[in-house]
Amino acid sequence: VRTLAVPCRFLDIHTRNCRIYHQRLQAEEDCIKLTPEILPTLAWLPEDCAYRKLLDDDDQRK
Structure with a gap:
């Protein structure tokens, strides 16, 4: 690939x-339909992606 x-x-x-x-x-x-479940598997999303930022913020709260 x-x-x-x-x-x-x-x-x-x-x-x-x-x-x-x-x-x-x-x-x-x-x-790809982005869902909270698959976001952690998508390492290629750029750091300034809103979905990535939401995921990172959620990880910091845990």
Whole structure:
């Protein structure tokens, strides 16, 4: 498996938001639905990702 630094075709690179957010899981089979359960397994999320920050904050409270 090789990881490439290629953004999703639906990513708006200026806003960093998905252009088709509500249809993303149907339109892109590789799209991952982020849930609290899988966040700890996603080491590739950037440190400034809001989901990563929420997870880190939650870990610090424990």
